[in-house]
Amino acid sequence: MFIDKLEQRQRQVNSLLCVGLDPQPTKIEALGINLLPWLKNIIDATADHVCAFKPQIAHFSAMAAEQPLTDIIQYIHQNYPDIPVILDSKRGDIGSTAERYAEEAFGRYQADALTVNPYLGGDTLSPYTQYKDKGVVVLCKTSNQQSGQLQDLVLQSGQPLFLQVAQLAAQYWNNNQNILLVVGATYPEQLAAVRQQVGDMPLLIPGIGAQGGDLAATLEAGLRSDGLGLIISASRSVIYAGDGTDYAKQAEMAAEQLKMDINHFRTH
Numbered sequence: 001m002f003i004d005k006l007e008q009r010q011r012q013v014n015s016l017l018c019v020g021l022d023p024q025p026t027k028i029e030a031l032g033i034n035l036l037p038w039l040k041n042i043i044d045a046t047a048d049h050v051c052a053f054k055p056q057i058a059h060f061s062a063m064a065a066e067q068p069l070t071d072i073i074q075y076i077h078q079n080y081p082d083i084p085v086i087l088d089s090k091r092g093d094i095g096s097t098a099e100r101y102a103e104e105a106f107g108r109y110q111a112d113a114l115t116v117n118p119y120l121g122g123d124t125l126s127p128y129t130q131y132k133d134k135g136v137v138v139l140c141k142t143s144n145q146q147s148g149q150l151q152d153l154v155l156q157s158g159q160p161l162f163l164q165v166a167q168l169a170a171q172y173w174n175n176n177q178n179i180l181l182v183v184g185a186t187y188p189e190q191l192a193a194v195r196q197q198v199g200d201m202p203l204l205i206p207g208i209g210a211q212g213g214d215l216a217a218t219l220e221a222g223l224r225s226d227g228l229g230l231i232i233s234a235s236r237s238v239i240y241a242g243d244g245t246d247y248a249k250q251a252e253m254a255a256e257q258l259k260m261d262i263n264h265f266r267t268h
């Protein structure tokens, strides 16, 4: 089960940090290194500090780098079998197509979990959730500035759309107990409301670092009483912490610092 694997890793290394893998060609070319060795160096440098890695699929497919994506997920599984891989693909389509997206993430790429968009409704999520040992991370309240244009709309029931997503996820879609939600660190108040709605469900939290999310407020709002329940994801602030020959060392230091910052707020 994905959630068991995740929480085991979180306990094992005492870390809620997930490093996002968002390769930008210009930055990597400037280092005079190819994509796959760059990815391996970033992973080797940060692995000790993470509970998960999160490759973002567009950052690979935009440069026709599907093979490096396949290779790097395989590399993580072979070298760091305890670290789950969340494929950030934000898929969403009718069931027959969702089945192919599920095969893409879990079959082709061998990811442990993927992110999905719930806009099409619950029937389009079951092609993913039927993979009982995999995680399905559903967008709930995204980190971007205008996420409220749709996600904060107040429904007839009186609750905002993002909370309706949280309620549906917790009460109706989670038959296989393998759903998680995405909530941006840029919205701690909404995170608190989601936590109240979904009980112990783990939440993936992007928005720390480059997007300016508030770490203290995030942990205050979303941490479970057992000190788990959150996956704090950072991409650019870690993987591009340095732009010189010591880029891997800089990434390692940024990951370790962020892990320690998270742990400081977990215990205070």
Ligand SMILES: O=c1ccn([C@@H]2O[C@H](COP(=O)(O)O)[C@@H](O)[C@H]2O)c(=O)[nH]1
Residues within 6 Å of the ligand: 020, 022, 056, 088, 141, 142, 143, 144, 182, 183, 184, 206, 207, 208, 209, 210, 211, 233, 234, 235, 236, 237
């Ligand atoms: O609400 C969301 C959902 C996903 N993301 C993704 O997370 C990373 C964030 O990158 P940073 O460099 O740490 O800002 C990126 O892959 C997004 O696609 C998100 O930011 N917000």
